[in-house]
Amino acid sequence: MPPKNQFDQPHIKTVVEPFRIRSVEPITFTTPQQRAEYLANAGYNPFLLHADYVLIDLLTDSGTGAMSSRQWAGMIASDESYAGATSFYKFEASVKDITGFKHVIPTHQGRAAEHILFANTVKKGKVVPSNTHFDTTRANIETTGGEARDLVIAEGRQPQTIHPFKGNIDLDALRHTIETVGVENIPFVMLTVTNNSGGGQPVSMANIRAASELAHSYGLPFILDACRFAENSWFIHLREEGYADKTPIEIAREMFSYADGCTMSAKKDGMANIGGFLALNDDNLALTCRNMLILTEGFPTYGGMAGYDLEAVAIGLYEALDPDYLRYRIRTIEYLGEKLTAAGIPIVRPTGGHALYLDARAMLPHIPVEQYPAWSLNNALYLVGGVRGVEIGSVMFGMQPDGTEKPSAMDLVRLAFPRRVYTQSHVDYLAEILIAINDQKDRVTGHRIVWQAPTLRHFTVRLEPVE
Ligand code: F0G
Numbered sequence: 001m002p003p004k005n006q007f008d009q010p011h012i013k014t015v016v017e018p019f020r021i022r023s024v025e026p027i028t029f030t031t032p033q034q035r036a037e038y039l040a041n042a043g044y045n046p047f048l049l050h051a052d053y054v055l056i057d058l059l060t061d062s063g064t065g066a067m068s069s070r071q072w073a074g075m076i077a078s079d080e081s082y083a084g085a086t087s088f089y090k091f092e093a094s095v096k097d098i099t100g101f102k103h104v105i106p107t108h109q110g111r112a113a114e115h116i117l118f119a120n121t122v123k124k125g126k127v128v129p130s131n132t133h134f135d136t137t138r139a140n141i142e143t144t145g146g147e148a149r150d151l152v153i154a155e156g157r158q159p160q161t162i163h164p165f166k167g168n169i170d171l172d173a174l175r176h177t178i179e180t181v182g183v184e185n186i187p188f189v190m191l192t193v194t195n196n197s198g199g200g201q202p203v204s205m206a207n208i209r210a211a212s213e214l215a216h217s218y219g220l221p222f223i224l225d226a227c228r229f230a231e232n233s234w235f236i237h238l239r240e241e242g243y244a245d246k247t248p249i250e251i252a253r254e255m256f257s258y259a260d261g262c263t264m265s266a267k268k269d270g271m272a273n274i275g276g277f278l279a280l281n282d283d284n285l286a287l288t289c290r291n292m293l294i295l296t297e298g299f300p301t302y303g304g305m306a307g308y309d310l311e312a313v314a315i316g317l318y319e320a321l322d323p324d325y326l327r328y329r330i331r332t333i334e335y336l337g338e339k340l341t342a343a344g345i346p347i348v349r350p351t352g353g354h355a356l357y358l359d360a361r362a363m364l365p366h367i368p369v370e371q372y373p374a375w376s377l378n379n380a381l382y383l384v385g386g387v388r389g390v391e392i393g394s395v396m397f398g399m400q401p402d403g404t405e406k407p408s409a410m411d412l413v414r415l416a417f418p419r420r421v422y423t424q425s426h427v428d429y430l431a432e433i434l435i436a437i438n439d440q441k442d443r444v445t446g447h448r449i450v451w452q453a454p455t456l457r458h459f460t461v462r463l464e465p466v467e
Pocket of ligand 1: 060062110112137266267275
């Protein structure tokens with residue numbers, strides 16, 4: 001007879017972080033006066049702040065996560081051989097086991113995989129449809145002369161509209177694009193999971209399958225931008241009928257089974273600080289991409305990575321698929337979202353995978369769009385709480401190629417969570433800071449640009465507050 005546990009198991013609301021912390025990194029507390037000085041010296045641009053002046057850094061979830069003791073152990077035991085290192089074969093085996101793709105090409109990060117793929121497939125006049133291309137994907141397509149076309153469903157562009165899979169691609173628009181542009185002008189169809197630029201929103205399995213079938217019915221390959229494949233798998237598990245009993249790895253394998261290849265930044269769901277890969281089924285394309293890899297990244301058994309990076313990714317890909325981890329990860333953002341919504345702070349809803357997006361234009365209607373409400377809110381977040389997010393709005397997207405200014409569709413502040421780094425008390429603190437700002441939002445002033453670079457200005461722009 002097995003022993004009996006006589007207690008009713010209570011329904012516990014608190015989601016426990018699925019790790020204990022054995023190595024800690026101190027963070028710096030600053031005074032309000034110091035923060036005012038640091039921000040002014042940085043030209044009111046949080047990108048130009050020293051990271052140790054920041055208490056909670058939500059600038060990005062890319063490469064900023066904490067690695068596990070297993071990953072560190074793998075890194076110590078890595079093989080740094082130039083050719084044929086065991087660390088590469090471990091990496092390749094992990095990627096093949098999860099994705100099922102035939103060829104695995106390691107790169108130093110996601111954009112290198114994009115560059116190699118697009119340089120060999122996209123030319124002037126070609127169109128690459130996707131739900132929403134991430135900035136680097138778009139830029140890598142555009143530098144070849146191609147067009148990156150975003151076809152996310154209408155709900156995906158409306159911050160307040162609730163939909164379980166706001167990252168879905170509009171299938172009618174996809175068919176229309178293929179018909180009007182012509183099959184011969186489309187190298188492949190892409191899908192970004194989760195849809196980062198659209199609020200970290202997931203794509204349903206039904207949509208992935210349908211987009212794949214549509215592409216294949218025209219003889220077109222179907223490629224995933226798989227940076228956050230594990231988070232997308234968890235949303236399918238939670239929200240899509242027929243997947244509640246499937247594990248994240250089973251769901252991930254099904255997602256990849258519909259694709260002919262993927263680009264991947266292992267700085268996200270690879271749980272590593274650097275790394276990425278391009279994976280493909282097509283033998284000929286893999287051959288040309290590998291040749292270019294040797295030219296730009298390195299020998300095919302390390303690409304742009306050290307042996308220890310390959311180890312970290314080989315182990316991290318599985319850790320990203322751990323249900324206990326994913327429950328904590330996705331719940332963290334949802335928990336913050338619930339607190340902010342209860343306080344009347346407008347956010348992109350429902351909350352997505354890696355980040356929470358504040359709708360600054362709705363929150364700060366007194367700041368004209370020309371004075372960058374999202375940039376202003378992000379600066380207030382630093383001044384009040386030492387927290388750094390990132391503006392996804394008119395500073396980032398508003399400068400047109402001819403130098404004129406056009407406000408972007410939305411003015412959002414993205415609060416992206418590094419993986420396994422912050423605990424619930426950090427999130428509670430963040431909610432308190434945002435509520436405190438909301439209570440005195442009339443004091444948030446707009447900003448004007450005093451200096452800017454001709455492209456990608458948000459990284460280096462300098463501004464001043466409007467009195
Ligand atoms: N695709 C998506 C969807 C991404 O979010 C990113 C990076 C990349 C590709 C490029 O990968 O940085 O390894 O070269 N996103 C980071 C972010 C930078 O902050 O969202 P990378």
